[in-house]
Amino acid sequence: MLRSTLVNTARRHGARAATHPCPTCTRAQFTSASSTTRRLPDTQSKRYIHAAVGLIAIIGVYAGTRSVIHLESRANVNEEQRKDIDGTVSGAKGSKKAGVMSRIDPQEDLRAEGWEVDGSSNDSDGYLTMAEVASHHLAHDAWVVVEGKVFDVTEFHKNHPGGSQIIVANAGRDPVHPPNTLENNLSPECFKGLVNPKEVEESLRAFEAEQARVEKARDALPEVETMLGLEDLEETAQSFLAPRVSNYYSGYSLDGHSASQNRSSFRKCRLVPRVMRDVTSVRPQTKIFGIPSALPIYVSPSSNALLGHPDGELNIVRGAAKTGIVQGVSAAASFPLTEILEEKAKMDEEMGNKMGMVYQVYLSRDREKNVEQLQQVLEGGCQALLLTVDSNVGDHRQVTEKLKGTKGDAEPGIRMGPIENEDQWHDSSQNWDDLQFIQKHAPGLPIYLKGVSHIEDVRLAKKHGLAGCILSNHGGRQLDGARTGFDSLRSIHAQDPQLVKEIELYVDGGCRRGHEVLQALALGAKGVGLGRPFLWAQAAYGEQGVIRAVRILEKEIATAMQLMGVRDLSQIKPDMVECIQEIWK
Numbered sequence: 001m002l003r004s005t006l007v008n009t010a011r012r013h014g015a016r017a018a019t020h021p022c023p024t025c026t027r028a029q030f031t032s033a034s035s036t037t038r039r040l041p042d043t044q045s046k047r048y049i050h051a052a053v054g055l056i057a058i059i060g061v062y063a064g065t066r067s068v069i070h071l072e073s074r075a076n077v078n079e080e081q082r083k084d085i086d087g088t089v090s091g092a093k094g095s096k097k098a099g100v101m102s103r104i105d106p107q108e109d110l111r112a113e114g115w116e117v118d119g120s121s122n123d124s125d126g127y128l129t130m131a132e133v134a135s136h137h138l139a140h141d142a143w144v145v146v147e148g149k150v151f152d153v154t155e156f157h158k159n160h161p162g163g164s165q166i167i168v169a170n171a172g173r174d175p176v177h178p179p180n181t182l183e184n185n186l187s188p189e190c191f192k193g194l195v196n197p198k199e200v201e202e203s204l205r206a207f208e209a210e211q212a213r214v215e216k217a218r219d220a221l222p223e224v225e226t227m228l229g230l231e232d233l234e235e236t237a238q239s240f241l242a243p244r245v246s247n248y249y250s251g252y253s254l255d256g257h258s259a260s261q262n263r264s265s266f267r268k269c270r271l272v273p274r275v276m277r278d279v280t281s282v283r284p285q286t287k288i289f290g291i292p293s294a295l296p297i298y299v300s301p302s303s304n305a306l307l308g309h310p311d312g313e314l315n316i317v318r319g320a321a322k323t324g325i326v327q328g329v330s331a332a333a334s335f336p337l338t339e340i341l342e343e344k345a346k347m348d349e350e351m352g353n354k355m356g357m358v359y360q361v362y363l364s365r366d367r368e369k370n371v372e373q374l375q376q377v378l379e380g381g382c383q384a385l386l387l388t389v390d391s392n393v394g395d396h397r398q399v400t401e402k403l404k405g406t407k408g409d410a411e412p413g414i415r416m417g418p419i420e421n422e423d424q425w426h427d428s429s430q431n432w433d434d435l436q437f438i439q440k441h442a443p444g445l446p447i448y449l450k451g452v453s454h455i456e457d458v459r460l461a462k463k464h465g466l467a468g469c470i471l472s473n474h475g476g477r478q479l480d481g482a483r484t485g486f487d488s489l490r491s492i493h494a495q496d497p498q499l500v501k502e503i504e505l506y507v508d509g510g511c512r513r514g515h516e517v518l519q520a521l522a523l524g525a526k527g528v529g530l531g532r533p534f535l536w537a538q539a540a541y542g543e544q545g546v547i548r549a550v551r552i553l554e555k556e557i558a559t560a561m562q563l564m565g566v567r568d569l570s571q572i573k574p575d576m577v578e579c580i581q582e583i584w585k
């Protein structure tokens with residue numbers, strides 16, 4: 001009976017969970033060959049996988065301390081399943097369905113299935129309470145609940161491909177995780193026991209209510225055509241997304257100095273247009289990372305698009321393909337790379353044209369993980385590699401660590417423990433010698449270093465035969481106080497204008513207007529990356545939001561080109577931008 005409760009709960013997380021698993025645990029599975037894993041018994045596993053309830057599972061990372069959310073659609077629940085589900089619910093609430101609450105040892109079934117149950121329980125029915133689970137919320141003592149099962153993830157989180165913090169941030173709670181992902185990567189000893197189904201049901205209900213609210217709010221949004229600037233898209237998305245999602249997207253490290261300066265650094269420049277030139281038609285086309293692009297912009301790789309919208313990164317694939325811009329896919333994307341590539345293949349066919357896609361990687365402490373990843377990237381046909389080098393340790397987003405214990409978040413009062421940098425996907429030993437390893441395992445792929453600030457590092461990148469650098473402070477999400485990408489470009493251009501011509505430079509961080517793109521181009525950048533704007537756009541309007549964001553920028557870029565008196569991007573010269581000390585308010 002208990003098992004049926006669990007299975008029914010799992011059914012509610014069924015079919016799409018199998019195809020849209022937790023991004024981070026997808027990558028855990030991707031690397032699971034070498035780890036000690038314990039699969040669910042076959043029968044149970046099959047029932048989970050074949051369950052027909054539509055689920056869109058989202059595991060979200062929210063700024064620094066990260067959160068897990070799944071969106072579930074019950075639209076395709078058939079009558080039989082609905083009875084099952086409702087029966088489970090009413091059973092859990094003490095209905096006439098006998099058994100669920102009256103078991104002496106609810107863990108017996110699980111033992112029979114081969115789980116090691118240590119007999120932990122602290123309520124009269126033999127279950128663990130959520131209060132008990134909540135007391136294990138620190139990096140060195142971390143439990144999570146998945147489908148009513150409690151796991152000790154203290155050791156596991158250190159190797160979690162999506163980073164340690166996502167697990168630690170969810171320690172002590174039920175992150176409403178899809179079945180057959182996290183638990184498949186845990187050894188039997190990690191299993192601690194079961195949570196009372198009543199409590200599991202309550203958390204699902206709260207989750208469903210929140211999902212219904214978001215869906216309703218999204219349906220009531222103004223037409224996408226009313227969005228006139230990128231900031232409209234951001235405001236619109238923020239108006240209805242859950243605080244933890246907004247907070248994750250807008251999040252920054254420590255005091256947010258770098259994040260706010262990203263925006264303001266563009267205001268330290270004035271454009272100096274040329275006049276009386278025929279600019280009846282302008283050509284904003286260029287190459288980004290060596291790939292033809294309709295505009296001198298690209299989607300900067302940003303994790304967890306699924307947090308904001310059930311189609312997540314797939315929205316960006318479609319929007320980028322339809323508008324002809326290059327998409328940077330994050331190593332921490334919510335969808336597995338295979339699914340993103342499948343969507344790309346569909347779009348390539350539909351558009352009769354190969355869209356541009358590049359993949360972002362972090363160096364793992366376990367290089368074997370990178371080898372598998374790079375193989376997938378090569379086989380999948382990504383056209384360049386962005387190696388993010390500004391994240392050799394995990395981020396420190398105090399603002400969201402605080403949110404973890406505030407109203408609207410799951411368990412008031414819970415705070416993160418001391419930050420422990422044990423995360424395998426941030427390697428503080430990374431250095432220039434590692435480039436050989438990447439070059440060896442990604443033969444033929446142009447490599448760009450993402451997150452460079454210092455001119456000497458640009459010179460070293462050139463010396464090591466890299467295709468280019470992205471001047472960036474990671475959207476202000478890593479080293480707070482780090483110089484902005486645009487300021488780095490200004491400084492490097494001022495010190496060594498020749499260098500800017502000898503290696504491709506890109507900029508990201510804070511760019512929100514077409515004329516700002518031109519400012520960067522005037523100082524020698526090949527293009528500008530935008531991160532948050534595409535996350536907000538897809539969160540609010542899905543694919544249409546991404547298309548709208550690109551159209552807004554296209555119009556702004558084309559108009560700015562006309563007003564600057566340039567017909568194509570090669571006509572934008574350094575003397576057309578003047579940098580000043582004061583910041584325009």
Ligand SMILES: Cc1cc2nc3c(=O)[nH]c(=O)nc-3n(C[C@H](O)[C@H](O)[C@H](O)COP(=O)(O)O)c2cc1C
Nearest residue numbers: 249300301302303330388474475509510530531532
């Ligand atoms: C929510 C979010 C997630 C991000 N995830 C990644 C990532 O996985 N890898 C990476 O290299 N950069 C990541 N970034 C940084 C972006 O690629 C980019 O550097 C930054 O967002 C640019 O600033 P902007 O958002 O102001 O345009 C992320 C940024 C945000 C906002």
